[in-house]
Amino acid sequence: MAEQIIHQLDNKDQPKPIKTEVTNNPKKWSGILITVIVVILALTLGRFTAQLTARSDQDLPQVTYTQDAGSGGKTFGQKNTKLCPDQAEGTIKVGGVDGEGTHHLVRKGGKDQYVYLTSSTVDLSLVENKKVQVWGKTYAATTAGWLMDVCYLEIK
Secondary structure (H helix, E strand, C coil): CCCCCCCCCCCCCCCCCCCCCCCCCHHHHHHHHHHHHHHHHHHHHHHHHHHHHCCCCCCCCCCCEEEECCCCEEEEECCCCCCCCEEEEEEEEECCECCECCEEEECCCCHHHCEEEECCCCCHHHHCCCEEEEEEEEECCCCCCCEEEEEEEEEC
């Protein structure tokens, strides 16, 4: 009637645990392999993209400085009216407006008529405080009434 609740604690009758050592865990190797493949693909894609977008020096616009006797002054940049169809004339001064432009062109009519200028091909600091005619491309601006990227300019 009475069941024995207490039993022996020695492990004579219990089977011994089997010790197994896993040397090849497929999950571990597949994770490492996937990581290596992803890194190789990323490096290959980065190099391919860099080669695709790289430009040779011939593709970049060249800054030129010429003395043109016919124009009566000095010219800077490359005159290309297809890429840079807009033009304005005035005196170049330092400073843009609210981060738009590095220089501005002072024209008749006051501040409302200023053309704010930037240029990746012409060093505008070389012609500060000079009367010039500029050719460029107009871009949308937040504050400036007229924002132009200058491609070519001629000192008057």
